[in-house]
Amino acid sequence: MLAALPCRAADFTTEQWSAIGQIYAKTLAHPFLKGLSDGTLPRECFQFYLIQDSLYLRAFAQALNLLAAKAPREDWSLTLAQHSIDTLKEERRMHQVVLASYGVTPAMAAAAEMAPTNAAYTNHLLAAVQRLTFSEGLSAMLPCYWIYWEVGKQLVRQGSRNKDYQRWIDNYAGEEYATTVRQVLAMMNESASQASPDQRREALRLFVRSARYEYLFWDMAWRREQWQP
Ligand SMILES: Cc1ncc(C[n+]2csc(CCO)c2C)c(N)n1
Numbered sequence: 001m002l003a004a005l006p007c008r009a010a011d012f013t014t015e016q017w018s019a020i021g022q023i024y025a026k027t028l029a030h031p032f033l034k035g036l037s038d039g040t041l042p043r044e045c046f047q048f049y050l051i052q053d054s055l056y057l058r059a060f061a062q063a064l065n066l067l068a069a070k071a072p073r074e075d076w077s078l079t080l081a082q083h084s085i086d087t088l089k090e091e092r093r094m095h096q097v098v099l100a101s102y103g104v105t106p107a108m109a110a111a112a113e114m115a116p117t118n119a120a121y122t123n124h125l126l127a128a129v130q131r132l133t134f135s136e137g138l139s140a141m142l143p144c145y146w147i148y149w150e151v152g153k154q155l156v157r158q159g160s161r162n163k164d165y166q167r168w169i170d171n172y173a174g175e176e177y178a179t180t181v182r183q184v185l186a187m188m189n190e191s192a193s194q195a196s197p198d199q200r201r202e203a204l205r206l207f208v209r210s211a212r213y214e215y216l217f218w219d220m221a222w223r224r225e226q227w228q229p
Pocket residue numbers: 053056057060083086087091143144145148180214217
């Protein structure tokens with residue numbers, strides 16, 4: 001199915017989003033996000049999610065630094081390095097505040113083991129940015145930004161009865177976050193326009209895979225996934 005897509009250079013991000021339409025629809029319908037929105041998500045699931053996400057964010061920030069080092073433009077290097085700092089300082093602080101209110105310290109979160117889906121997703125991101133070209137690596141990283149933005153905008157319309165869940169929603173529905181995502185979207189379109197058709201095809205494949213992992217990440221938290229045995 002993917003091979004049949006034209007992979008044009010023009011407005012690559014439009015093509016990317018249309019490739020994940022079904023995955024995004026399934027994501028919005030997932031019980032984790034339904035529960036976040038109506039306040040019925042069990043606290044244990046949210047706590048599991050926040051601990052796993054703290055581990056994810058550390059790997060994501062490392063991947064951003066690798067991508068910053070590969071960026072063909074200095075302003076892009078600066079933007080991505082700044083996102084890495086923001087990820088570790090601001091996004092993780094939000095997680096820490098809520099986890100502290102649940103009695104989980106940063107040391108306890110850092111000592112947790114990555115669940116299988118989280119390990120697979122972060123390895124996929126780190127491998128993409130390390131081994132492939134800048135635009136392929138960026139494409140793998142993009143669903144993380146973009147899906148959270150779309151989810152945030154969708155969930156904020158309804159609001160949540162749970163104040164912790166509402167705080168999470170507000171973070172991703174805010175104007176500051178929108179600016180961050182728009183920076184990456186512009187970078188993606190520009191860098192895809194310089195890439196070869198083969199690189200764009202690979203970039204699209206990586207984007208779809210990351211979107212699938214984003215879905216699985218919520219599902220992992222919903223199931224509180226453990227290593228077996
Ligand atoms: C599984 C998972 N996917 C995406 C995000 C959102 N996110 C993580 S780092 C970053 C870049 C800017 O800080 C963004 C948008 C998340 N928290 N957890």
